[in-house]
Amino acid sequence: MKRNSCEKQTINRGAWSSQEDEKLVKYICTHGEGRWRTIPKAAGLLRCGKSCRLRWINYLRPDIKRGNFTEDEDDLIIKLHALLGNRWSLIAGRLPGRTDNEIKNHWNSRLSRKLIRMGVDRSKPRWISRVPRAEDPALTSETCKSSPLCRDRVPDDGGVSREASCREDHLSPTSDLNLDLTISLPFALHGCEGQERSHESAEETHSPTLLLFR
DNA sequence: AACCGTTCCAACCGCGACTGA
DNA sequence: GTCAGTCGCGGTTGGAACGGT
Numbered sequence: 454m455k456r457n458s459c460e461k462q463t464i465n466r467g468a469w470s471s472q473e474d475e476k477l478v479k480y481i482c483t484h485g486e487g488r489w490r491t492i493p494k495a496a497g498l499l500r501c502g503k504s505c506r507l508r509w510i511n512y513l514r515p516d517i518k519r520g521n522f523t524e525d526e527d528d529l530i531i532k533l534h535a536l537l538g539n540r541w542s543l544i545a546g547r548l549p550g551r552t553d554n555e556i557k558n559h560w561n562s563r564l565s566r567k568l569i570r571m572g573v574d575r576s577k578p579r580w581i582s583r584v585p586r587a588e589d590p591a592l593t594s595e596t597c598k599s600s601p602l603c604r605d606r607v608p609d610d611g612g613v614s615r616e617a618s619c620r621e622d623h624l625s626p627t628s629d630l631n632l633d634l635t636i637s638l639p640f641a642l643h644g645c646e647g648q649e650r651s652h653e654s655a656e657e658t659h660s661p662t663l664l665l666f667r
Numbered sequence: 668a669a670c671c672g673t674t675c676c677a678a679c680c681g682c683g684a685c686t687g688a
Numbered sequence: 689g690t691c692a693g694t695c696g697c698g699g700t701t702g703g704a705a706c707g708g709t
Contacts, residue, residue, distance in 0.1 A: 467702090468677070490694060506695080507678065542697060557698075558676055 465499040469508055473498055477505055478513050511554045518550025522559055530556060530564060 465473070480496035486509065489502035498505065511517075522530070526548060533544045541553035541560075548556065 466679080488694095502694080503680095503696090504678075510696095511677070539698065553697075554677080561699095562675055 463499060464501050464504075466504075469500075469512075473500065474508070474513060477509060481509060481513075507554075511552045514552075516550055517552065522551075526551070527564060527567075530560065531568065534560065534564075 476496050476498055477492070480492060484495070489506040492498070492502055492505050493500045496505075500508075529548060530544060533547060537543050539557075541557045545551055545553040545556050
């Protein structure tokens with residue numbers, strides 16, 4: 454069994470202090486994301502890389518939209534969950550400013566209950582029989598490359614491999630779901646210059662057109 | 668005011684995938 | 689091809705906040 458680097462001693466656990474946040478933000482704004490394993494030492498943090506990555510992705514990233522989920526977002530999450538199941542990172546990729554963790558929490562705490570109340574079986578993602586899933590060998594990387602949908606895609610840093618992500622995009626909506634989803638321009642990650650953007654303004658600029666592809 | 672149950676969310680854990688030597 | 693290191697994902701947990709009695 455591989456040794457988990459987070460098991461090592463002299464590692465802080467639990468809630469992050471504002472000082473730790475500050476150090477991490479400062480370091481990433483200067484040096485960029487990635488190389489998570491080396492970040493704690495370089496940034497002077499007594500945390501494991503995994504913890505830094507999580508903190509950045511789920512909380513500190515400047516483009517994160519906080520606050521309540523809108524009806525549109527709820528609706529989209531429900532539809533995407535029906536399509537994709539518990540693949541939160543894929544779902545999050547289609548909800549700009551929302552993280553997989555946030556969506557997962559939201560689903561587990563509110564949406565699942567909402568669906569139960571509505572009498573929907575939330576446990577069953579509805580794959581359509583004739584549409585290939587990502588594992589389908591018929592959907593090769595060549596198929597993907599030739600698709601205009603995937604051709605110009607920049608590898609996203611949300612952890613989904615380019616190919617896997619493209620394959621997901623070949624999924625078609627189920628016939629019983631009214632997936633009225635709009636394809637829009639890729640959501641741009643604006644880096645640290647957007648740090649000051651208030652959450653309120655993020656709310657204000659919310660558009661009913663939710664982005665499907667990044 | 669005190670207690671208790673519930674809700675919510677940040678953080679952790681374990682595992683599989685990926686990558687480079 | 690193999691192995692070790694690293695990364696990313698999804699499930700789970702812990703505890704603070706909240707609401708009801």
